[in-house]
Amino acid sequence: MTIPEKLREISKDRLNGSVTIAYSILGSFMEGGPSAEDSGRIIDELENTRKTFSGMGLVRNICSILQATLKKNEDPAEMSHGLFSEIETSSMKAVENADRLFQEKVSFVTISNSSMIKEIMDRNSKNIRTVSLLESRPNLEAIELAKYLKGAGIPCTIYVDASTFYASQETDFCLVGSDSILGDYSLVHKTGTFPLAMSMNHFGKKFYSIGFELKFERSYTMSTYPRFMEHSSLEITSLGFQARNIYFDITPARYISSYITEKGLIPPGK
Numbered sequence: 001m002t003i004p005e006k007l008r009e010i011s012k013d014r015l016n017g018s019v020t021i022a023y024s025i026l027g028s029f030m031e032g033g034p035s036a037e038d039s040g041r042i043i044d045e046l047e048n049t050r051k052t053f054s055g056m057g058l059v060r061n062i063c064s065i066l067q068a069t070l071k072k073n074e075d076p077a078e079m080s081h082g083l084f085s086e087i088e089t090s091s092m093k094a095v096e097n098a099d100r101l102f103q104e105k106v107s108f109v110t111i112s113n114s115s116m117i118k119e120i121m122d123r124n125s126k127n128i129r130t131v132s133l134l135e136s137r138p139n140l141e142a143i144e145l146a147k148y149l150k151g152a153g154i155p156c157t158i159y160v161d162a163s164t165f166y167a168s169q170e171t172d173f174c175l176v177g178s179d180s181i182l183g184d185y186s187l188v189h190k191t192g193t194f195p196l197a198m199s200m201n202h203f204g205k206k207f208y209s210i211g212f213e214l215k216f217e218r219s220y221t222m223s224t225y226p227r228f229m230e231h232s233s234l235e236i237t238s239l240g241f242q243a244r245n246i247y248f249d250i251t252p253a254r255y256i257s258s259y260i261t262e263k264g265l266i267p268p269g270k
Contacts, residue, residue: 057180114177178211
């Protein structure tokens with residue numbers, strides 16, 4: 001399979017998070033560099049991939065870096081190996097920095113099926129009383145995360161859609177992943193994150209998001225971010241109703257207590 005064909009297959013992924021998708025894209029290049037005549041096609045396909053994954057800053061950033069690498073006639077395989085290593089190192093440092101939230105037994109609420117949140121829970125399982133799970137798009141992510149937690153022996157409760165009122169009161173803090181962090185420090189994450197953050201703020205609870213350098217899209221703000229892709233109504237209902245099926249929303253910086261990054265816990269704007 002050629003690199004453009006691999007990228008087209010990756011662009012069909014509607015289940016995995018940004019780290020997994022980023023690894024898949026980088027893996028497409030790590031087996032060897034493309035021929036000179038393929039570079040133009042690959043640059044175009046990377047642009048299509050970048051547009052497809054609106055909302056995922058990590059995926060969009062690595063696509064842009066690989067495009068620039070190809071345009072400069074540099075080796076995309078070497079660049080991909082470097083980016084792969086950077087993601088591994090940065091994400092692990094951020095996960096380690098989240099340990100300070102678990103110095104005693106706590107309960108927290110999350111939304112989406114974040115690989116970094118899973119790693120945090122694995123590291124701190126002994127100090128997790130229970131995890132509250134809110135559902136999000138696509139594909140019943142809370143159910144998948146609940147299955148994982150059951151296997152890990154971590155108690156959890158699934159809250160039906162829009163139950164932020166209850167989840168916010170029955171937990172100590174909120175901890176979510178990040179799909180993109182923008183230049184005004186607003187957070188792009190799965191649909192439902194914005195009302196969850198507002199509800200946590202209302203009840204005086206902390207709201208944390210974990211990410212790392214390559215997830216920042218500094219050139220955008222909440223008001224200038226590209227329009228999110230709308231997905232098929234058939235993912236929600238087969239009864240012929242029109243449904244607005246959008247995977248992401250944007251949370252303003254004022255609702256975020258701190259970003260947890262490879263550099264520590266950092267309040268927005270700091």
